[in-house]
Every structure is written in structure tokens, then in C-alpha cells.
Amino acid sequence: MGSTSKPCLPIIDYSKAKTDRLAVAKELVDALEHGGFAYIDNVDCFEPWELLKRAEWFFSKPDAWKRKVGTKNYNPDPNCKNVYRGFFAANPVGNSYKEGFEFGAELPLDDPVMTRTLLYEHVTWPEEDPDRPNFFREYLQNYQKKMAAVCKDILHMIALGLGLEETAFDCLIEKPLSTMRMLRYPVRTGPHPEAAVGSDGKKLHCDEHTDSDLLTLVAAFNFPGLQIQKDDENIAMTEWLTVDCRPNSLIMNIGECLSRMTGGRLKATRHRVLDLGVQRISMPFFMEPSYDADISKVFVGDKSHGDKWITDPTCTTYGLWSLKRYKAKSNTEYAGTDLY
Numbered sequence: 001m002g003s004t005s006k007p008c009l010p011i012i013d014y015s016k017a018k019t020d021r022l023a024v025a026k027e028l029v030d031a032l033e034h035g036g037f038a039y040i041d042n043v044d045c046f047e048p049w050e051l052l053k054r055a056e057w058f059f060s061k062p063d064a065w066k067r068k069v070g071t072k073n074y075n076p077d078p079n080c081k082n083v084y085r086g087f088f089a090a091n092p093v094g095n096s097y098k099e100g101f102e103f104g105a106e107l108p109l110d111d112p113v114m115t116r117t118l119l120y121e122h123v124t125w126p127e128e129d130p131d132r133p134n135f136f137r138e139y140l141q142n143y144q145k146k147m148a149a150v151c152k153d154i155l156h157m158i159a160l161g162l163g164l165e166e167t168a169f170d171c172l173i174e175k176p177l178s179t180m181r182m183l184r185y186p187v188r189t190g191p192h193p194e195a196a197v198g199s200d201g202k203k204l205h206c207d208e209h210t211d212s213d214l215l216t217l218v219a220a221f222n223f224p225g226l227q228i229q230k231d232d233e234n235i236a237m238t239e240w241l242t243v244d245c246r247p248n249s250l251i252m253n254i255g256e257c258l259s260r261m262t263g264g265r266l267k268a269t270r271h272r273v274l275d276l277g278v279q280r281i282s283m284p285f286f287m288e289p290s291y292d293a294d295i296s297k298v299f300v301g302d303k304s305h306g307d308k309w310i311t312d313p314t315c316t317t318y319g320l321w322s323l324k325r326y327k328a329k330s331n332t333e334y335a336g337t338d339l340y
């Protein structure tokens with residue numbers, strides 16, 4: 001991006017969150033009411049090159065090594081119990097072509113909610129190199145804790161910007177089901193499948209979708225390909241806008257849950273990743289509500305405006321709704337697991 005060209009997304013300076021909280025809150029809400037995406041600059045715990053080193057290390061390992069930490073669809077160990085968190089391999093005929101390693105905050109094994117759902121499951125961490133025993137797990141678990149704190153702070157400012165109590169959304173994230181997703185989109189070696197073609201005929205690496213969560217922060221480094229479809233009366237809904245690389249910024253968007261709970265006032269924007277014939281690595285952090293969070297609550301605006309996201313009124317908790325949503329979308333990485 002040239003220094004004189006207008007950035008394609010609003011840029012929000014997170015370093016002002018302490019000193020100029022209301023101004024940042026208004027910028028966040030303005031971005032989410034219009035395009036639904038923004039760059040978040042100056043998050044001091046975000047060290048993109050340290051993060052990318054860990055992702056490149058993991059993805060450079062042989063397939064058999066990665067599968068040892070796979071979910072049971074991808075893991076040769078018959079005793080593997082993981083269905084949701086862990087490694088998943090790329091599916092060359094699916095609507096997305098990506099491999100990944102997913103993990104989240106770990107609840108104690110004796111937490112009562114652990115007996116009712118698999119979604120909080122613990123992952124098996126990969127074997128570290130003997131000369132750097134704290135390289136991967138320790139760094140990433142710390143990073144996920146820091147991203148959870150940044151997301152909570154941003155959610156507080158969004159509440160403030162909407163004229164609510166800062167802590168209004170805290171009831172949704174007592175035991176968040178948040179997910180850290182380390183992703184690699186490989187270069188395809190076979191034919192491009194029909195399933196991975198966009199609404200405008202473009203070849204895709206990741207299908208067109210909206211996120212399901214509250215808030216997403218993506219590290220995309222220097223890898224191009226992300227596009228968004230703005231819900232803006234000045235732009236035709238069919239137009240795809242390219243998100244320029246800005247490696248030191250996090251890319252923020254919100255998911256269907258927050259859009260619904262703000263009466264559709266904040267936008268869950270459709271996005272996708274083009275297949276440009278090159279590898280892409282990215283790391284989204286999804287801040288998700290607790291399994292038992294009541295997502296039928298509407299905090300601002302008119303309930304009906306956000307209703308397009310929740311078609312089944314009987315699924316009022318995030319856990320049950322997201323299980324139903326995975327099923328309806330037949331997410332390839334979870335296909336055939338006990339989640340269905």
C-alpha cells in the first residue's frame with residue numbers, strides 16, 4: 001500500500017484506548033456499523049513476526065507429525081478422542097483449501113460444563129524441538145490469553161460506543177468458547193474444484209462466509225487474498241473489496257452473534273480468501289460466547305433486524321446454536337465427527 005493511497009479499511013489506534021476511550025469506542029462502532037471491518041493498530045502484545053515463525057515451524061513439519069496432534073478425523077491413533085480442537089488437514093475437493101491447528105482457553109477438566117459438551121476439549125500439543133522446548137505451546141497459549149484480553153477490552157468499548165454499560169456483554173463471556181486458529185492455505189497441485197468457486201466465478205482458498213462469533217481479530221502478515229463484501233447502501237452488495245496487507249495491524253470484524261444481539265446495527269460482513277496460486281498463512285482469534293450464553297438477548301435496536309442469523313428460535317444458547325450451524329454448513333474440518 002502506497003503511503004498516499006487511502007486505506008481500504010478504517011484504521012483504529014488501540015494505543016489510545018486508555019487515554020481517549022470514548023473516541024476509540026465511537027470509531028469502533030462507526031466501523032462496525034458501516035463496512036464491518038477495520039485495522040487495529042498498535043496492539044503491543046501482537047508480534048506478527050514471532051507469530052509467523054511459530055506457524056511456519058508447525059506447517060513445515062511432515063504430515064505424519066502434524067496428524068499426531070490431529071482431531072480423530074485426521075489422527076491415525078485409534079485412541080484419539082478430539083473431535084473439535086487440534087490439527088485438521090486440507091481437503092482438495094472442499095469449498096476451502098486450508099490446513100490448521102485450533103486450540104482455545106482450557107477449562108479445568110472437572111468444570112461441570114465439560115461433562116455436557118465436547119467444545120471445550122483440550123488439545124494435544126506438538127512435540128517441541130529439543131533446543132527450543134518453550135517455542136510453540138508456551139508462546140501461543142500466552143498469545144491466546146492476550147488476544148482474549150484485547151477482545152474483551154474492545155467489546156467493552158463497543159458497548160460504550162453503543163451507549164451501554166462497558167460490561168454489558170460480559171454475561172456472554174464467562175466461560176468463552178473462543179478459538180485460536182492457525183491456518184495455512186497450500187498451493188494447489190490438483191485441479192481447482194467446482195466447490196471452491198466464488199459467486200463471481202473467482203477461484204477461492206476460503207469460501208464466502210460470515211463468522212459466527214462475537215468478535216474476530218486476524219493476523220494476516222504479508223499475505224494477500226482477503227476480500228470483504230460490504231453491507232453499505234453506497235456499494236452494490238455484489239462488489240468484493242480487497243483488504244490490503246498491513247502486517248503490523250490486526251484485522252477486526254464481528255460475527256453473527258454480535259450482529260444479532262445489536263439488532264443488526266453492527267454488521268457481520270461476508271468475506272472470503274482468493275486463491276492467488278500462492279501459499280497463505282493467517283491466524284484468526286475468534287472471541288466466542290460461553291456454551292451456555294443466552295444469545296437471544298438483544299442489547300440495542302430492533303430485534304427483528306438481527307434475526308436473519310438465528311433461524312431456529314429454539315437454539316437460544318450459543319453452544320446449541322453453533323452445533324446446529326456447523327451441521328447446516330457441513331464444515332469440512334468437522335465432517336463425520338461426534339459434533340454432528
Ligand SMILES: O=C(O)CCC(=O)C(=O)O
Binds near residue numbers: 183211218281282284
Ligand atoms: O485467512 C484469513 O485471513 C481469513 C480466515 C477466515 O475468515 C476464517 O477462518 O473465518
Ligand SMILES: [Fe+2]
Binds near residue numbers: 209210211271
Ligand atoms: Fe472468517
